[in-house]
Amino acid sequence: MRLASLFGPDFHATLAEDPQAFREALEEFHEEDIAEIVEELPIEDIVALFRVLPDDFGAGVLERLPEDRRSELLEKLKVEEAASLLAEMQPDDRADAVQDLDEGLKDKLLAQLDEVEPEAAQEVRDLARYEDGSVGSIMTTAYVGLPPETKIWKVIEEVRRLTKERELESLYYVYGLAFGDKLVGVASLRELILADPSQELADVMAHNVVRVLDTEDREAAARAIAKYDFHAMPAVDLQGKMVGMVTVDDVVDVVIDEATEDAQKMGAVSPIEGGYFQTAFFDYWKSRVTWLVVLFLGGFLTANVMQSFAGEIERVVTLAVFIPLIISTGGNAGSQSATLIIRALSLHEVEPSDWMRVLGRELLAGITLGLVVGVLGFARAYFAADTDALSLALVVSVSIVAVVLVGSLVGSLLPLLIQRVGLDPAVSSTPFIASLSDVVGLLVYLGIASAMLG
């Protein structure tokens, strides 16, 4: 869907001549859809379009524009126009939008926002303190917190007032705050609707509130919300004072981002922000070159091992024939174990302290899987050899069992160790595990060969 298909090719004329009709047509669509059309227009058209849209609808579209276009638009608009758009945005998106701007413009906009809506300007400053990736960086300050002794009819009246005034979109819970905004309870909108209006908030709210610390990793909030099937979750500071709320729609984005990041690390790519085509070629290149070079330099070890067994290979060239097969089988077994363990670690199904159980399972799996492919390898080698077929087939099959076992153990235990020392296990990427098991596999195979073939 393109704007031209809505308004004909000459949408500039429509925009100039009948802004009212234009506005009404656009308001029929979801803000997300408008944002998708708008992001591909030249900046002058975006500016013209936002001048026609009412601020509250424009703010919704602005929240959904990609960061670079959002910053561009805020730069091109007059400071007064930008500030009144910002005033209508959700607090978390507003903070992100201001954060992305140049220092000069940021200060000018905050000063203007101080005049239009001082509370919003203060919120931007408060949220700016939180680190990227923390709960504070994804939480919103648009929640309803009231003293527990508030009557239910009064609570509902407050909800109506705040919803109107503060553009609250995600309203599912009312929080009970006492003793200086300390979080003491929570009631769902459902419970409020069902309650007798003359009761107090304290009568219907639950006192055992699952909460998250504002400075914790945003994944902690995502995990808790996913686990309890919450629609929102309160964030508190170290003193137990409520400072914000994380909503489930942000959690969906966090879960998708983290899975992408894990997948990229596991594929030996430094995480890239933005999509495949959105990432500039040089950034794409950079995300790959470091790991490719590191793995390549690590691969020098395989050449060293090969050199030190050059004599054996010279004597029995058929030995070399099975090198690629054996080392890649060890790598495959290692990738399998690493994939299963790294994902289990990131879902908190397995912890580093479980290493004994993991070791037991992988020992058994490694030996039995190794026997299956080892038998196949025996047959392949037996029929390939010119002379001394039995010895070669034995060396090959024993080596295969060994590399599958070693691959499984390295692939499963290394991520546990990496997590144990406080690093992200996903960096023990499957190519890294595969390269490591290349070296070990060569040592095992050529070592066994040298011992058995004398």
Added chain:
Amino acid sequence: MRLASLFGPDFHATLAEDPQAFREALEEFHEEDIAEIVEELPIEDIVALFRVLPDDFGAGVLERLPEDRRSELLEKLKVEEAASLLAEMQPDDRADAVQDLDEGLKDKLLAQLDEVEPEAAQEVRDLARYEDGSVGSIMTTAYVGLPPETKIWKVIEEVRRLTKERELESLYYVYGLAFGDKLVGVASLRELILADPSQELADVMAHNVVRVLDTEDREAAARAIAKYDFHAMPAVDLQGKMVGMVTVDDVVDVVIDEATEDAQKMGAVSPIEGGYFQTAFFDYWKSRVTWLVVLFLGGFLTANVMQSFAGEIERVVTLAVFIPLIISTGGNAGSQSATLIIRALSLHEVEPSDWMRVLGRELLAGITLGLVVGVLGFARAYFAADTDALSLALVVSVSIVAVVLVGSLVGSLLPLLIQRVGLDPAVSSTPFIASLSDVVGLLVYLGIASAMLG
């Protein structure tokens, strides 16, 4: 937290002597936490505990138990007890719970449920028709749909009545249904609270409703909900009749499941349901053995290539020294490209029709990345050779550029091709790409060597 730590080691005595105190203590906790304690108890204790809990709380705990324990409990309870627990469950969880039982018990329970709550029994039968993985399999039938001409005050009264009667938990939208339950509009609870009670639902509802088909893949609903930041989304049948609602909490689970499945496929593991330790050893073993054997048999090709170049290797043994380094570098480049493309495909950032743009980017990336590691490889080979160092270094470095390029192209274009023919691109796992580039890498390296070294 264990039950014993709450009630002392003798919780059986407490349960028998003071069930009331027991119940009250448990109700202080979230159903999810109770479920986590309960799932590790012997089945007799679980039965005793559920007999003490009120049905609505028990139903909440039951919804959160793992499938096997849930089925076990429903089998051990009297049919009447099981049916009244089921009656209090959320429709989607209820349908899942009944679905998992043996045919005999299923029929008996449905017959009993027909007596207690015939509507619920019918819903179970309706939801049972949907395929696993479809929108219908995750949607709930607990939503509020009313004629558009309903007055707002009447809408709110209906919401109150239905919330109480049908245990609606996820209530964020009211849907406008007309002409035989056709979906014609949607209003958020926020809009209803803000509206003038004397208006009609039609006055406040949006008419352009984003919807999903009940038979579509559940990922379609997950994608739309994530994209629009919805909290719930209506599902309709082919006639446009509303048949259910997908809520964002189910979407979080879908997103996590799909990411896990993708990660496992990419690591050459058949997806396993349940966690690392929850999966029985034999199922774990099965998830690995097929791919390991397939990749091993595919690896026979590398042995074939090696055999056909045995003459060259025999003449220049130093050639063999670099085989592991060269083929694993091609595999690494392939893994990188495959990881980036497969994730981009599953997030719908890239489509198979983009293959020309992908080809362009990967050509450029492959050649330039290949040159970086090629220069390093030149140096390593130059200093390793005894004689004719320049020729060997040239062969090695040209081969490295070639394998990085081939790896990048295969790794990026193969997933696009697999998606194009209608299969899941994640099955072109990184080990699969690596194995394929092993064969190609060997052909390239030994072919170039044979040509250049004469």
